Structures are given as structure tokens and as C-alpha cells.
Amino acid sequence: MMRNTAVRGSKNIAANILMYAALSIVAFIQLFPLYWMFTFSLKSNSEIFGRNPLGLPRQWLWSNYSDAFLGGNVGRYFLNSVIVTGVTIILTVIMSVMASYALTRMIFKIRKQMNSFFLLGLTVPLHSALLPIFIMLRNLKMVNSYWALIIPYTAFAIPMAILIFSGFMASLPKELEEAACIDGCSIYRIFFSIILPLMKPSIATVIIFTFLQAWNELMFAVVFISDVKYKTLTVGIQSLAGQYTTDWGPIGAGLMVATIPTLIIYAFMSKKVQDSLAVGAVKG
Amino acid sequence: MDKVLSNKKAIIFFLFPASVMFIAIIIIPIIMSFYYSLQDWSGFGKGTFIGFSNYKGLISDSIFVKAAVNSLILAVASVFIQLPISLFLALVLSKGVRFEKGFVTIYFIPVIISTVVIGQLWMKIYNYDYGILNIILRSIGLETWAQEWLGDPRRALGATFIPILWQYIGYHMLLMYAGIKSISTDVFEAAVIDGSSWWNTSLKITIPMLKPVLNVSVIFAVTGALKVFDLVYVLTGGGPAHASEVIGTYMVSTIFKGNQYGYGSAMAIFVILECFVLSILVGFLFREREGE
Numbered sequence: 001m002m003r004n005t006a007v008r009g010s011k012n013i014a015a016n017i018l019m020y021a022a023l024s025i026v027a028f029i030q031l032f033p034l035y036w037m038f039t040f041s042l043k044s045n046s047e048i049f050g051r052n053p054l055g056l057p058r059q060w061l062w063s064n065y066s067d068a069f070l071g072g073n074v075g076r077y078f079l080n081s082v083i084v085t086g087v088t089i090i091l092t093v094i095m096s097v098m099a100s101y102a103l104t105r106m107i108f109k110i111r112k113q114m115n116s117f118f119l120l121g122l123t124v125p126l127h128s129a130l131l132p133i134f135i136m137l138r139n140l141k142m143v144n145s146y147w148a149l150i151i152p153y154t155a156f157a158i159p160m161a162i163l164i165f166s167g168f169m170a171s172l173p174k175e176l177e178e179a180a181c182i183d184g185c186s187i188y189r190i191f192f193s194i195i196l197p198l199m200k201p202s203i204a205t206v207i208i209f210t211f212l213q214a215w216n217e218l219m220f221a222v223v224f225i226s227d228v229k230y231k232t233l234t235v236g237i238q239s240l241a242g243q244y245t246t247d248w249g250p251i252g253a254g255l256m257v258a259t260i261p262t263l264i265i266y267a268f269m270s271k272k273v274q275d276s277l278a279v280g281a282v283k284g
Numbered sequence: 285m286d287k288v289l290s291n292k293k294a295i296i297f298f299l300f301p302a303s304v305m306f307i308a309i310i311i312i313p314i315i316m317s318f319y320y321s322l323q324d325w326s327g328f329g330k331g332t333f334i335g336f337s338n339y340k341g342l343i344s345d346s347i348f349v350k351a352a353v354n355s356l357i358l359a360v361a362s363v364f365i366q367l368p369i370s371l372f373l374a375l376v377l378s379k380g381v382r383f384e385k386g387f388v389t390i391y392f393i394p395v396i397i398s399t400v401v402i403g404q405l406w407m408k409i410y411n412y413d414y415g416i417l418n419i420i421l422r423s424i425g426l427e428t429w430a431q432e433w434l435g436d437p438r439r440a441l442g443a444t445f446i447p448i449l450w451q452y453i454g455y456h457m458l459l460m461y462a463g464i465k466s467i468s469t470d471v472f473e474a475a476v477i478d479g480s481s482w483w484n485t486s487l488k489i490t491i492p493m494l495k496p497v498l499n500v501s502v503i504f505a506v507t508g509a510l511k512v513f514d515l516v517y518v519l520t521g522g523g524p525a526h527a528s529e530v531i532g533t534y535m536v537s538t539i540f541k542g543n544q545y546g547y548g549s550a551m552a553i554f555v556i557l558e559c560f561v562l563s564i565l566v567g568f569l570f571r572e573r574e575g576e
Binding site for chain 2: 019020022023026027029030031033034036037040048049053054094095096098099101102103105106107108114117118121123124125126127128129130131132133135136151152154155156158159162181186187188190191212215216218219222223233234237238241248251255258259262263266270273274277278
């Protein structure tokens with residue numbers, strides 16, 4: 001928009017150099033820790049602690065990864081994270097897209113109030129529910145199970161998912177539904193075979209958002225899960241770090257394993273990932 | 285059409301699952317938290333009703349006051365250190381630099397990475413003997429600056445907050461960047477024709493027009509700071525000697541290590557109220573300014 005400012009003489013060239021230097025320094029600060037994590041995940045202690053703390057590994061020590069998987073249980077944690085996150089995503093999408101349909105299209109008295117009621121959930125901090133959910137789980141003998149995480153993760157993802165779905169649904173034309181209605185389609189048919197396929201772009205947004213929330217969540221996971229069998233990556237890595245205090249390689253490998261899925265998703269859909277996290281702010 | 289859309293059975297069918305989840309896992313627990321906060325309860329057996337004593341206890345609990353103050357310090361640091369950096373980056377990037385999209389993509393990366401990973405990584409960065417921070421300081425001759433960053437009560441708070449601020453710079457940058465991009469380009473073109481410099485345009489036009497986004501950013505930064513738990517828990521657990529304690533970590537240790545369920549619940553309610561009050565206050569301040 002102000003591209004012509006660039007051609008205003010040497011003063012601007014200097015300013016430009018300064019600007020790119022500043023941008024690059026910030027980029028360096030944002031990326032360097034991650035680069036460093038990658039390098040020490042493949043180094044031996046003697047490289048990390050002495051000869052070569054900053055450079056690329058001289059000897060690529062893949063055994064750190066096998067140590068993390070075999071000795072540190074990272075495979076188990078990874079699988080648990082996949083299960084918990086996967087089921088959370090499926091439940092969140094189904095429940096929220098259904099609720100959004102009723103909240104944006106259907107006609108009933110308390111629709112507006114219901115909508116604001118769900119949006120209220122966006123502002124609730126996890127803290128406020130931590131202990132009561134723990135007590136519920138304890139009474140139901142569900143502490144240390146996948147459901148102990150899946151249920152609260154889903155509940156806390158629903159408000160944002162409804163916000164995203166409702167916004168998208170409101171932008172869909174009503175003509176298709178009206179035509180289907182004239183043809184005698186039932187409301188369920190209209191929803192499942194007309195609305196649902198049209199919702200695909202927003203479903204992707206909700207999937208990404210829910211993935212990031214569930215994959216990275218710590219507070220619930222720390223409190224509700226103590227059994228190694230059900231630990232997800234976030235709690236698991238905490239145990240891994242406790243287990244390998246002086247051996248940084250396997251810890252680095254564990255950190256990489258927890259991060260790689262997120263980075264892969266980001267590499268392929270960076271715009272979508274950014275949008276899914278910004279949507280709450282733009283509308284809220 | 286309207287008849288089909290007012291089908292009561294269908295409405296209940298569509299709303300039921302989400303409503304049950306939402307009410308059982310979010311709404312009822314908030315009410316329960318408040319109920320617990322009025323009791324003296326160790327978590328087992330029955331608690332005794334003690335009215336608002338737990339809340340009075342919070343005020344005279346020096347650790348809680350410290351945790352609350354620390355959370356507020358983080359809120360202030362977010363608003364006055366993190367957000368200006370984010371705003372500066374957003375302003376520079378949105379004026380159309382080369383690799384604009386690339387920079388946006390890079391700055392956003394820490395936002396999506398798990399806080400546990402970030403925390404473990406920064407623990408290593410801060411390590412006294414082998415962390416890159418001290419290694420770099422030593423290599424440029426600032427030997428005496430190398431510190432026990434997380435283990436020293438005088439530095440733990442700052443050292444804990446830096447990764448938190450670092451991680452979300454990209455988040456606020458993105459919100460602001462998207463906000464600037466949505467402002468009509470006509471406005472900027474008019475400013476350029478009038479001979480306004482970029483700096484002047486930013487100050488007089490862009491920032492004032494960005495107010496709604498800044499309002500959201502400030503609310504997110506403040507409430508995020510009050511709710512912070514993950515990175516503090518991973519980096520220091522609130523220590524040493526409660527130096528980096530925040531309400532989140534103190535609440536969890538009060539409940540699950542100290543078995544003071546009622547007292548810890550009072551902290552949970554405190555956080556909800558604090559977030560609520562400060563959000564309204566921030567909104568109010570932004571509206572006041574608009575009136576000027």
C-alpha cells in the first residue's frame with residue numbers, strides 16, 4: 001500500500017536495511033530455540049555439553065529417538081495423544097455442527113439466549129472447572145482413563161467450535177434448504193446431505209483449532225492422569241524430563257516427537273492454522 | 285419451510301449432545317467451585333460450611349497475594365512489552381515488505397507449539413552450565429552475566445515470564461496484522477498523497493483505526509496472564525521459594541498437594557472474577573478514549 005516510500009533516496013535505503021535487519025533478528029529469535037532443540041535431539045551429551053553446543057550434530061545420534069521411544073515410553077504417550085485428540089475432534093465436530101444448525105437456522109423461542117449461553121463458555125478459564133471435574137471423575141472412577149481427558153476437552157472446545165460453525169453457516173444461502181424442503185426432504189436429510197457437505201471448510205478450521213487445544217493441553221492432563229498407560233505427550237514429556245535429567249538427547253527427541261505433527265500440519269496449512277486461532281479474536 | 289424448521293424434536297436432537305456436555309462440564313463445575321469455596325474441605329468426607337472465610341483467608345495469605353501480584357506483573361508486561369513488539373511487527377509487515385507472508389508464518393510458529401515443549405526447551409536454554417543463554421554470554425565475554433536464571437529467587441520471575449511473552453508475540457502480531465489488512469487501502473493511499481510518512485500514518489491513522497483489534501488483544505493478554513499456568517508449572521513450579529508463583533500454580537498445589545479443596549476453589553472463583561472485572565475495565569478504558 002505504500003510501496004512508493006521505498007524509492008525515496010538513500011535515507012530510505014538505510015531505513016529499509018534497518019527494517020529488514022530488525023525483522024530478521026525477530027525471526028531468528030523465534031526460530032533459534034527450535035533449531036537448537038532439533039540439534040540437541042540428535043547429539044550425544046559430549047557434543048551438547050562441550051565440543052559443539054550450537055552447531056548441527058557432527059554425528060547424527062538417532063539412538064536418542066529409540067531411547068525416548070523404548071526407554072522413555074514416548075510411543076505410548078504419542079498413541080495416547082492421538083487417541084485423546086482424535087476422539088475429542090470427532091465429538092467436538094459432530095456435537096457443535098449439530099448445535100450450530102439449530103442455533104442458526106431453526107426456529108424456537110430461546111434461540112438467541114442459547115447462543116449467548118454457549119458463547120459465555122469462551123471466557124471461562126479452565127481453572128474454574130478443574131477441581132469439580134476431578135471430583136466428578138473420581139466419583140465415577142474415571143480418573144486415569146481416556147475419557148477423563150476427552151470429555152473435558154470436548155466440552156471446552158464446543159463454544160469456539162459453535163462460534164466458528166455458526167459464523168460459517170450464517171453465510172450459506174438458504175435456497176438449497178428451501179428447495180429440498182419443497183421436495184419433501186426431512187430436516188435430518190437436509191442437515192446431513194445438504195448442510196454438512198457445505199460445511200467442509202469450517203470443519204477443517206474447527207479440526208485444527210481443536211487439535212491444537214487438545215494436543216497441547218497440560219493442566220487437566222497433569223491432574224487427571226497419573227497412570228503411565230494413559231499419559232498423553234504433555235504429561236509424558238514431563239515424566240521423560242524427570243527420568244533423563246542429565247541426558248538431554250532423549251528429552252530433545254521427545255520434544256521433537258511432540259512437535260513434529262503440529263509442524264507438519266502448519267507446513268501444509270499455515271494460513272488455515274493462523275485463521276483458526278485468530279477467529280475467536282476477530283468475532284469475540 | 286418454517287414448519288420444518290420449528291420441529292421441536294429435531295431442535296432437541298440437534299442441541300442435546302452439545303448442551304449436555306456444556307452444562308455438565310462447564311456450567312455445573314463453576315457453580316460447584318463456588319459452592320466448594322464456601323467450605324472448609326480436605327477433599328474427603330464432608331466439608332464444613334464456613335461462609336466467605338476462605339476469601340478472607342486469601343487476602344491475608346502472603347503467598348497468594350504474591351501470586352496475584354506476579355500474575356498482574358505478567359499482565360502489565362504483556363500489555364507494555366509484548367503488545368508493542370507485536371504492534372510494531374504488524375505495522376512493518378503490513379506496509380508490504382518482501383517475504384511478508386514468510387515472516388508472518390515464522391513469527392507464528394511458537395504459538396502453535398505445546399507449552400510443555402516450550403517450557404522444557406527454555407529450561408535447557410536457561411541451564412547454568414550448558415544452556416545457550418549462558419554459553420552465548422560467556423562467548424561474548426560477559427562471563428559475569430551468566431546466571432542461575434531459574435534457580436535464583438531474584439531472577440526466576442523474569443526468567444519465567446520471558447518465554448511466555450516470547451511465545452505469544454506472534455499471536456498478537458497476527459491479530460493486528462489481519463486487522464490492518466482489513467482497513468481499506470484508500471485510507472493509506474490518501475495519506476501517502478498528502479505526504480504523510482509511514483511513521484506518521486501509523487501513529488495518526490493505522491493505530492487509531494486498529495482500536496477494536498487492540499482492545500481484543502489487550503483483553504486476551506490480560507486474561508491470558510491472569511490464567512497462566514503451563515509455562516510456570518513446567519519451568520519453576522512457582523519456585524524457588526514462591527518467587528515465580530502465579531495463581532494457577534498456587535491453586536493446583538493448594539488443592540492437590542495441600543488438600544485444601546475449599547480454599548483452592550476460592551482461588552478459582554477469584555480468577556474468574558478477576559478476568560471478568562479486568563475485561564470490563566479494559567473495554568471501558570478503550571471506549572473512554574474513543575470519546576475524547
